[in-house]
Amino acid sequence: MSGKDSEKFIDKASPHTVKKFDLVEGYIESWKEILLQTSSCEELIFIDCMSSSGEYTDIDGKTVYGTPVRADKLLRKAASRYTNKNISVIFNDKSAGKIEYLKTLIPECSGNYHVKFYNEDCNTLLHELRHKICGANGKHYLLFYDPYQAIIDWDALMPYFNHWGEVIINHMLSDSIRAVREAKSPEAVSKYESTYGGTEIMRLAELKILYVH
Numbered sequence: 001m002s003g004k005d006s007e008k009f010i011d012k013a014s015p016h017t018v019k020k021f022d023l024v025e026g027y028i029e030s031w032k033e034i035l036l037q038t039s040s041c042e043e044l045i046f047i048d049c050m051s052s053s054g055e056y057t058d059i060d061g062k063t064v065y066g067t068p069v070r071a072d073k074l075l076r077k078a079a080s081r082y083t084n085k086n087i088s089v090i091f092n093d094k095s096a097g098k099i100e101y102l103k104t105l106i107p108e109c110s111g112n113y114h115v116k117f118y119n120e121d122c123n124t125l126l127h128e129l130r131h132k133i134c135g136a137n138g139k140h141y142l143l144f145y146d147p148y149q150a151i152i153d154w155d156a157l158m159p160y161f162n163h164w165g166e167v168i169i170n171h172m173l174s175d176s177i178r179a180v181r182e183a184k185s186p187e188a189v190s191k192y193e194s195t196y197g198g199t200e201i202m203r204l205a206e207l208k209i210l211y212v213h
C-alpha cells in the first residue's frame with residue numbers, strides 16, 4: 001500500500017478513544033492471564049469484529065495504535081509463554097482498505113498463535129462463526145463489539161451471551177439520547193427502535209431528560 005493510500009485509513013483518535021484503547025488493552029491483559037492459568041482452558045479466542053485499521057493519530061499528531069494491534073502484541077507474547085495452549089485472534093472490518101492496512105501491522109501466525117482477518121459485515125460473520133466459537137469445550141472467547149453508531153444486532157450477539165465467554169460492547173449513550181430525540185426519517189426511527197426498543201433510553205429521549213455524564 002503506498003504512503004498516500006495508507007493515510008486514508010489512519011483516523012484521528014480523540015482522547016476518549018485513546019482511553020478506550022487503554023481500557024480494553026488492560027482488560028485483555030487480565031483476562032488472558034487468568035484463563036491461561038486455568039487448566040480447563042485449552043484455547044483463547046479474541047475477536048474484534050469491527051477492528052478498523054489499527055492505527056490512528058492523537059490530537060498531538062502522535063501515532064497511537066488501536067485495539068487489534070495492542071491485542072495482537074499482548075496475546076502473541078502470551079502464546080510464546082503458554083506453549084501448551086492455543087491463542088486465536090480474529091479481526092474483521094467491513095472496510096476492505098482498513099483490513100488490508102491492519103494486515104501490514106500484524107505479523108504472521110506462529111506455532112500456537114493464530115491470526116485470521118475477515119472483511120465482512122460483522123453481524124453476518126458472528127452468525128457464521130458462532131458454532132465454531134460458542135459452546136466448544138475448552139474454548140474461551142472475548143468478543144469486542146465496537147460500532148461508531150447506534151447499531152447493535154442483538155440476534156448476532158445472543159449466541160455469544162449464552163456460552164462461556166465474554167462480550168464487551170462499546171457504546172456512547174450520550175450521543176444516542178440526543179440522536180433518538182432528533183430522529184425523523186422512518187429508517188432512523190427504526191434503527192433506534194431495534195437497538196433500544198423497550199429500554200430506558202427511549203423513555204429518556206421522549207421525556208427530554210438531560211443526560212449528565
Ligand SMILES: C[S@@+](CC[C@H](N)C(=O)[O-])C[C@H]1O[C@@H](n2cnc3c(N)ncnc32)[C@H](O)[C@@H]1O
Nearest residue numbers: 050051052066067068093094095121122146148
Ligand atoms: C470505532 S471503530 C473500531 C475501533 C476498533 N475496535 C479499536 O478499538 O481499535 C468502528 C469500525 O467499525 C466498522 N464497522 C461499522 N459497521 C460495521 C459492520 N456492520 N461490520 C463490520 N465493520 C463495521 C467501521 O468500518 C469502523 O472501522
